[in-house]
Amino acid sequence: MHEAKAGPIDVVVGILMQPNGDVLLGQRPAGKPYAGYWEFPGGKVEAGEDLFAALQREFVEELGLEVISADEWCGVEHVYEHAHVRLHFFISRAWRGEPQSMEGQAFAWQGAVGVAPLLPATIPLLEWLDQVRYPAYPSVIASDDAPDTPAAIPPASASSAL
Numbered sequence: 001m002h003e004a005k006a007g008p009i010d011v012v013v014g015i016l017m018q019p020n021g022d023v024l025l026g027q028r029p030a031g032k033p034y035a036g037y038w039e040f041p042g043g044k045v046e047a048g049e050d051l052f053a054a055l056q057r058e059f060v061e062e063l064g065l066e067v068i069s070a071d072e073w074c075g076v077e078h079v080y081e082h083a084h085v086r087l088h089f090f091i092s093r094a095w096r097g098e099p100q101s102m103e104g105q106a107f108a109w110q111g112a113v114g115v116a117p118l119l120p121a122t123i124p125l126l127e128w129l130d131q132v133r134y135p136a137y138p139s140v141i142a143s144d145d146a147p148d149t150p151a152a153i154p155p156a157s158a159s160s161a162l
């Protein structure tokens with residue numbers, strides 16, 4: 001039996017965003033923890049790998065497309081039973097190619113996100129993402145009912161927090 005690694009594992013996650021705000025989600029394939037859950041594409045950073053290079057590699061491996069540019073958006077840490085992860089979310093509006101299911105996974109462009117279930121650490125991001133996608137959208141995160149995610153770092157301070 002192996003034990004979980006003590007320190008956080010760095011993961012890059014890419015949010016492809018179309019001009020109308022639609023974003024691409026994929027479903028985790030069988031054989032992975034949380035198989036069947038929906039997530040933004042991405043994966044673990046390899047040793048010595050630059051975050052953007054890792055993002056580009058993951059998109060080629062999972063979706064067969066080239067991310068041309070992406071902005072680091074926010075960071076979230078989450079402790080799962082299978083791993084402690086540090087997620088580095090990027091937003092990309094520039095890529096080359098059409099998504100293909102390289103690992104047999106389902107994927108879907110979503111405006112209002114209707115796919116479920118989503119990975120737990122990704123759920124609070126959707127509220128923040130709506131503020132990026134739809135700037136006129138009223139913020140629904142009141143301080144009293146903000147999602148209970150103590151390890152989540154809001155986007156405004158995230159780029160320097162990780």
Ligand SMILES: Nc1nc2c([nH]c(=O)n2[C@H]2C[C@H](O)[C@@H](COP(=O)(O)OP(=O)(O)OP(=O)(O)O)O2)c(=O)[nH]1
Pocket residue numbers: 011012013032038039040041042043044045078080083085087119120121122
């Ligand atoms: N890609 C992605 N991973 C996420 C999201 N939210 C979230 O908690 N995670 C977690 C789930 C996993 O613990 C981790 C990603 O690891 P992974 O196992 O999918 O990475 P990988 O593709 O490199 O997998 P592998 O090669 O080791 O099989 O990050 C998300 O929105 N997208």
